[in-house]
Amino acid sequence: MTRYVLGRLGQALLVVWAAYTITFAVLYVLPGDPVSLMAGTNLGFLTTAQLDELRHEYGFDRPLVVQYLIRLGAAVVGDWGHSIVSSRPVVDVVGEALVSTVQLTAVGLAVAIVGGTTVALATVWTKRRWPAQLLALLPPLGVAVPAFWFGLLLIQWFAFGIPLFPAFGAQGPASLVLPAVSLAIPTGATIAQLLTRSLDATLAEPYIQTIRARGAGTGRVLLRHALRNAALPTVTMTGLIVGGLLSGAVVVETVFSRPGLGRVVAQAVEQQDVAVVQGVVVLASIVFVLAGLAVDLLYPVLDPRIRAAGRRPVRSALGGAA
Amino acid sequence: MSPVLTVEGLAVRYGAVEAVRGVSFHVDPGETVAIVGESGSGKSTLAHAALGLLPAGATVTAGRVLLRDTDLAAADDRELRHLRGRTVALVPQDPGASLDPVMRVGPQVAEVLEIHGLARGRAAALRAREALARAGLQPEQVADRYPHELSGGMRQRVLIAAALAADPALIVADEPTSALDVTVQKQILDHLTALTAKSGTSLLFVTHDLAVAAERADRVLVMRAGELVESGHPAQVFDAPRHPYTRELAAAAPGLDGPTARAGSTTGAPLMVLEGIDKTYPSRGGRTVDRPAVDSLDLAVSRGRTLALVGESGSGKTTVGRLVLRLLDPDTGRILFDGADVTSARGSRLRALRRRVQLVQQNPFTALNPRLTVEALIADPLHAHRIGSSADRRRRAAELVEVVRLPADTLHRRAAELSGGQRQRVAIARAIALDPELIVLDEPVSALDVSVQARILDLLRGLQRERDIGYLFITHDLAVAREIAHDVAVMRAGRLVERGPAATVLSEPRDPYTRALLDAVPDPRRHRPVTTPAHP
Numbered sequence: 001m002t003r004y005v006l007g008r009l010g011q012a013l014l015v016v017w018a019a020y021t022i023t024f025a026v027l028y029v030l031p032g033d034p035v036s037l038m039a040g041t042n043l044g045f046l047t048t049a050q051l052d053e054l055r056h057e058y059g060f061d062r063p064l065v066v067q068y069l070i071r072l073g074a075a076v077v078g079d080w081g082h083s084i085v086s087s088r089p090v091v092d093v094v095g096e097a098l099v100s101t102v103q104l105t106a107v108g109l110a111v112a113i114v115g116g117t118t119v120a121l122a123t124v125w126t127k128r129r130w131p132a133q134l135l136a137l138l139p140p141l142g143v144a145v146p147a148f149w150f151g152l153l154l155i156q157w158f159a160f161g162i163p164l165f166p167a168f169g170a171q172g173p174a175s176l177v178l179p180a181v182s183l184a185i186p187t188g189a190t191i192a193q194l195l196t197r198s199l200d201a202t203l204a205e206p207y208i209q210t211i212r213a214r215g216a217g218t219g220r221v222l223l224r225h226a227l228r229n230a231a232l233p234t235v236t237m238t239g240l241i242v243g244g245l246l247s248g249a250v251v252v253e254t255v256f257s258r259p260g261l262g263r264v265v266a267q268a269v270e271q272q273d274v275a276v277v278q279g280v281v282v283l284a285s286i287v288f289v290l291a292g293l294a295v296d297l298l299y300p301v302l303d304p305r306i307r308a309a310g311r312r313p314v315r316s317a318l319g320g321a322a
Numbered sequence: 323m324s325p326v327l328t329v330e331g332l333a334v335r336y337g338a339v340e341a342v343r344g345v346s347f348h349v350d351p352g353e354t355v356a357i358v359g360e361s362g363s364g365k366s367t368l369a370h371a372a373l374g375l376l377p378a379g380a381t382v383t384a385g386r387v388l389l390r391d392t393d394l395a396a397a398d399d400r401e402l403r404h405l406r407g408r409t410v411a412l413v414p415q416d417p418g419a420s421l422d423p424v425m426r427v428g429p430q431v432a433e434v435l436e437i438h439g440l441a442r443g444r445a446a447a448l449r450a451r452e453a454l455a456r457a458g459l460q461p462e463q464v465a466d467r468y469p470h471e472l473s474g475g476m477r478q479r480v481l482i483a484a485a486l487a488a489d490p491a492l493i494v495a496d497e498p499t500s501a502l503d504v505t506v507q508k509q510i511l512d513h514l515t516a517l518t519a520k521s522g523t524s525l526l527f528v529t530h531d532l533a534v535a536a537e538r539a540d541r542v543l544v545m546r547a548g549e550l551v552e553s554g555h556p557a558q559v560f561d562a563p564r565h566p567y568t569r570e571l572a573a574a575a576p577g578l579d580g581p582t583a584r585a586g587s588t589t590g591a592p593l594m595v596l597e598g599i600d601k602t603y604p605s606r607g608g609r610t611v612d613r614p615a616v617d618s619l620d621l622a623v624s625r626g627r628t629l630a631l632v633g634e635s636g637s638g639k640t641t642v643g644r645l646v647l648r649l650l651d652p653d654t655g656r657i658l659f660d661g662a663d664v665t666s667a668r669g670s671r672l673r674a675l676r677r678r679v680q681l682v683q684q685n686p687f688t689a690l691n692p693r694l695t696v697e698a699l700i701a702d703p704l705h706a707h708r709i710g711s712s713a714d715r716r717r718r719a720a721e722l723v724e725v726v727r728l729p730a731d732t733l734h735r736r737a738a739e740l741s742g743g744q745r746q747r748v749a750i751a752r753a754i755a756l757d758p759e760l761i762v763l764d765e766p767v768s769a770l771d772v773s774v775q776a777r778i779l780d781l782l783r784g785l786q787r788e789r790d791i792g793y794l795f796i797t798h799d800l801a802v803a804r805e806i807a808h809d810v811a812v813m814r815a816g817r818l819v820e821r822g823p824a825a826t827v828l829s830e831p832r833d834p835y836t837r838a839l840l841d842a843v844p845d846p847r848r849h850r851p852v853t854t855p856a857h858p
Contacts, residue, residue, distance in 0.1 A: 206419040213373050213414075214434040214484065215407035217399075225422050303424055304468040 008296045012289040019285030020075060020278075024068055027274045028060075058084070075282070081275040083268075090279040093264060098283070101260040104252065105245050107176055108183035112245075113238065115184060116191030121222060123192075124199045139196065142189025147248050151182035151255040168257045179256045183248050187241050194237050198230040205229075232303055239295030243288040324390075325350050326492045326524045327372055327410075332385035334367050334376065341367040341380070343548045349492060354515065354525040356535035356556075358571070359545035360771035361742070368545070369496045369528045371395075373412055374402040390491070407434045411485035413495040413514070417477035417502070421469035427477075428454070428465030431484045438488055450487065457483035458513050474635065475506035482514055492524045500530065503634035503798055508842040511538060530771060532568075532575050533844040536560040544568050574776040575801075592622040592658075593792045594646055594679070594760050599655035601641055615641045617816040619655070623760060626790040630797055630807030630824065632839070638816040639796045643762045646794055647681055648672060660759070677707055680753040684765035686745035692738035696723065696748050699737060703755045722751040726781060743774035747781065754785060760792045767802060779805050800843050804828055812836045 055061045059070065071081065080090040119138055126132040158178060159167035166175045202208065203226055211225055246261075253262030261280060268276035300307035325348035334342040342364040349355045359365040370376050371387050374394035382395040389410055392401060411434075414420040421430060432450035435441040441449050451461035457479040469477055478498060485493055495514065499507035515538055518525045529535050535542050536556035544552040544559065544567065552565040563569045601616040616638045623629045623646075633639040644650040645657065648664065657665045664675050680703075683689040690699055700722050701715040710718065723733055726747040737745055746766060753761050763782070767775040783806065786793060797803050803810055803824065810827040812820040812835065820833040831837045 206414060206416055207422050209375065210412060210414050210420045210481065210484075211422065211433070213375055213406050213412035215403045215405070215437045216433070217403055220437070225425070228424050229422070305423060305470050 004300070005297065008293055012293050015289045016282065016285050020072065020282050021068075023278045023281045024071065027278055028064065028067065080279045080282075083273050083276050085268075085271045085273045085276075090275050093276055094261070094279045094283055097259065097261045097264040100258060101246070101249050101253070101262070103176060104179055104183060104258070104260065105242075105249050107180040108187065108245055108249070108252075109238075109242065111180055111184035112188035112191055112241075116188040117195060117227075119188070119192040120195035120199060121227070123196050124203065124226075125218060125222060136196070139189040139193035142185050143193065145185075147182050147186050148251050148255045150185050151179065151252055154178045154182050155256070175256075175258075179252045179258060182255070183245065183252045186248065187245055190241060191234060191238060195230060195234045198233050199226055202226045202230040228302060232299070235295055235298055235302065239291045242291035243284065246284055246287055325388075326390060327526065328386070328388040329368070329371070330386045330388070332368070332371060332387060333383045334364075334371060335381050335383050336377075336379050340383075340548055342371070344385070345545075345548075345550045346385075347543055347550065347553065349524045349526055351491070351524055352519070352522045353541065354518065354527060354539045355541045355543065356527045356529060356539035357543045357545055358529055358532050358535045360530055360571075360773065362547070363545040364548040365528045365530075365545045366496060369412075369494050369526065372492070372494050372526055373406060373410055375406070375412075404438075407490070408438045408440075408488045409490055410492045410494060411488065411490040413478075413481055413485045413493060413498045415497040415500060417474050417481055420481055421477055423469055426466050426468055427472070427480045428461070431465075431480065431487055434484055434488050440488060450483070453483040453487040454480065456486065456517065458509075459483070473506075474502050475510060478502060478506075478510050479513070482510070482517070486517060486521070486523070489521065490523065492526060493518060494526045494528070496528045497530065498527075499534070504800070504842040505634060505838060507534075508844075531844065532560065532571050532772070537844045544571070570773060574773040591625055593625045593660060594623045594794070595656075595658040596621040596642070596645065597656045597658070599642075599645060599657070600653045601638075601645060601650065602653060614638075614653075614816050616645065616652075619816075619818060621811060621818070623792045623794050625759065625792050626786060627808045628786065628793040628795050628806050630795045630803035630810045631813060632797055632800060632803050632810060633813035634798055634839075636815075637813040639813050640764060641816075642813070643681075643764050643794060643796050646760075646762055647679060648675060673707070677756050678758050679760045679762065680756065680758040682746070682749050682753050682761060682763045682766045685769050686742050686749055687769070689749055690737035690745055692736060695734055695736055696728075696740075697733045699748055700751045700755055703752060707756065709756075718755065719751075722755055725754070725785070726751045741774075742770050743778060746770060746774075746778055750778075750781065750785070754789070754791070757789070758791065760794065762794045762796070764796045765798065766795075768797070768799065775802070776805075782806060800828060800839055812839070 052061070059067055062070075074081070078091060080094075082089055083093055086093070116139075119135060123132055123135040126135065155167045155178060158164045165177045167178070168175075199222070203221075208221060208226060211221055216224075249260065250262035250265060252258075253260045254266070261283075264276065265280050267273070268280065327349040329348065330346050332342055332345045333340065345364075345368065347355070357365045357368055367376070367380065370380075371382070371394065372389070374387070374389075374397060376382070385395075387394040389405055392405060394402065394405075397405075421427060428447060428450050431453055432441070432446040435446045435449055440446075447465075451465055454461040454464055459476060459479050464472065464476065464480070469480075472480065482498075493514075498514065499510050502510060511534065515525070517523070527535065527539060532542075532544075536559065539556055541553065542556045542559045543550055544565065546567045552559060552563065552568045559568060560572055563572055597620055599616055599619040599621075600614055602614040619638075619642065621629070621631075621642065631639045631642060641650065645652055648657070648667065652665065655665070656663055659675060659679070664671070667675055694702075697716060697719045700719040701712075704710060704715045704718060709715070720730065720733060723730060728744060728747050728751075732740065732744065732748075737748065740748065750766075766782075767778050770778060779802070782793070785791060793806070795803070795806055807824045809822065810820075810824045811818055812827065812833065814835050820827055820831065820836045827836060828840065831840060
């Protein structure tokens with residue numbers, strides 16, 4: 001088990017390192033260093049000598065390999081450089097925005113999982129009756145319609161129509177409801193779709209027949225047996241979705257005018273603030289990797305066949321009693 | 323006493339297909355009734371009807387199924403749930419797939435008690451342990467295990483424990499041992515019949531194997547194409563069948579009587595020789611030292627002759643097949659083909675060898691790509707070895723379809739549209755497409771009905787005579803080995819325990835393990851003592 005965890009952890013570090021290296025290559029190695037890029041915009045009044053001084057200050061005049069190693073070494077100990085625009089440490093800029101975004105993403109994910117699972121169970125439960133057909137329509141609809149449009153609809157209905165929740169800003173838990181729901185809808189719909197299909201496949205397994213032959217009703221069959229078996233592929237998928245949630249959060253934050261990573265990224269890209277952009281990309285890779293790691297660690301909890309890889313099978317447990 | 327189960331004029335339809343037509347029979351308390359039939363005969367539909375568990379598309383169009391006094395066809399879901407598990411219980415077909423893989427087996431046995439409110443929590447767990455012990459398991463070792471940690475035979479015992487836990491009046495056993503080794507099959511059937519006899523439980527036993535049915539049942543019912551064609555005492559049904567179909571079934575069933583089909587001999591130039599082969603699979607985690615899958619094995623297959631490699635699951639026989647095909651590399655030892663050392667042949671030498679040694683696999687349902695036409699499947703090896711133009715290959719495929727006695731119109735059908743026997747013929751045609759000198763046949767008939775089995779064995783014998791092909795015939799079934807083998811080698815735990823001409827090994831076995839295997843083969847003439855009065 002320890003080996004399993006260590007192995008997964010090693011892979012995770014490798015992915016983050018690769019993300020760092022690739023963004024470095026894209027942002028710093030490609031022709032035109034950040035200072036020259038800026039020279040065309042808001043630093044246009046500076047002289048060549050002043051620009052060179054700036055380059056020297058940020059270390060852009062050194063060989064690329066040296067730049068890379070220095071920056072990587074600093075990044076490992078938590079120094080991700082400074083914003084070229086505001087001169088504040090990237091860690092602070094990204095960190096402040098992250099709190100609000102993580103709140104939104106976490107609540108959104110929870111709503112997506114609970115909602116998706118409920119819709120999937122309800123669809124399978126009501127099989128062959130008219131509500132099932134209605135329920136089965138929901139997931140494709142949720143996947144097909146973009147989150148920002150749902151966001152606008154929700155604002156229209158529950159902020160202006162019936163003023164239940166605030167439409168904008170980030171004051172208090174109530175302001176989290178509408179953005180989290182609109183973020184959760186596409187993800188929840190994907191979970192519902194996948195879980196419904198997986199439940200259908202599981203319900204066709206011979207052991208479900210055996211359990212029904214013991215007199216178990218639909219509720220017991222679904223909740224005690226089918227759900228846990230059917231959850232396995234869905235868990236993998238959810239791990240992949242979390243990364244998508246992060247990018248969804250960027251859009252939703254814009255729609256609901258919430259502070260967060262969305263605003264930071266938009267600004268950084270606009271102002272070509274490479275240090276901040278790289279910080280966000282590496283952060284996104286860390287989120288992806290952590291989600292994958294969580295799935296890998298959850299898998300053996302759900303599936304004993306993975307947990308017991310090192311355990312010996314029972315060979316001689318036949319008793320003498322007849 | 324009134325019957326536990328009464329089926330009166332039952333007819334069941336799946337859409338336009340009538341699966342069961344006008345079937346009537348009953349099962350008395352304490353009686354064991356066997357339903358025998360081949361795939362598609364409707365025997366499983368009957369079993370499910372007795373549980374009130376017909377699949378979604380099925381409708382009862384006529385007749386009644388009375389469990390004691392309740393008509394299952396008319397009962398609602400609540401009534402059915404109350405009866406299932408408590409009055410009628412199921413021992414399913416495939417123990418590998420019939421237990422919830424993510425739940426420990428103890429709670430799975432206890433569940434039936436909890437569902438019916440017979441016991442809860444600790445009390446239920448305790449009674450589950452008792453049931454496991456009655457089924458011949460050591461509960462302290464097994465109850466906390468997950469299904470994948472148990473062998474097939476042990477899983478089937480767990481399922482028997484769960485079926486018997488609530489003391490039902492009737493047990494429906496749907497092919498309970500067809501997925502198990504012969505020796506395990508015998509133990510499980512002995513145990514199941516002893517338990518039901520002891521508790522006075524009735525047993526409705528569904529099987530494709532007439533010999534198993536005749537050996538165990540008080541009464542045998544023979545089903546064919548949805549109809550009951552014959553019923554009676556096993557001695558009568560097997561020895562003096564009245565219906566022509568039963569006669570055909572009895573004749574096709576491979577047994578251990580009479581002379582072996584083919585004279586054994588050790589002469590003839592050896593074609594494929596294995597010398598001192600060892601093979602151990604690396605264990606995951608590396609903490610346990612595994613016993614070798616194959617342990618200092620010497621084996622030879624001659625041109626134009628059949629060597630049957632017999633053993634139970636885990637004996638290493640499939641590993642030997644893979645070594646011969648060079649799909650696996652041995653740890654030590656030499657493999658010679660036609661006098662040349664091919665142990666470490668690579669690249670073009672290996673490709674040349676692959677052309678001369680072919681494989682037919684066990685499961686014709688998964689061994690053929692269901693989306694390809696039969697023509698494409700058979701021409702595939704020719705394509706892989708770049709033989710002939712595509713017109714030549716099509717012509718060759720047409721010839722081969724004829725050779726394996728399939729109708730010419732199968733060429734343009736897809737594998738998914740064919741029956742199991744037809745698919746296995748396609749697999750054989752594919753294997754002989756390159757005119758190989760040796761074919762490894764890995765349990766080629768175990769997934770097939772007996773009458774189909776007999777025809778496939780007949781085809782294989784004919785092809786061998788005409789083409790002088792050597793067969794390495796891997797099987798767990800000694801009766802099948804008798805039908806096809808010149809020589810027999812018996813494997814156990816990676817080692818050869820006995821080897822020789824089929825006639826000698828199968829009639830005068832020297833090794834106790836070979837004898838145990840032979841004893842486990844069901845013998846229809848060894849009827850068990852009748853415990854309840856037989857019905858006319």
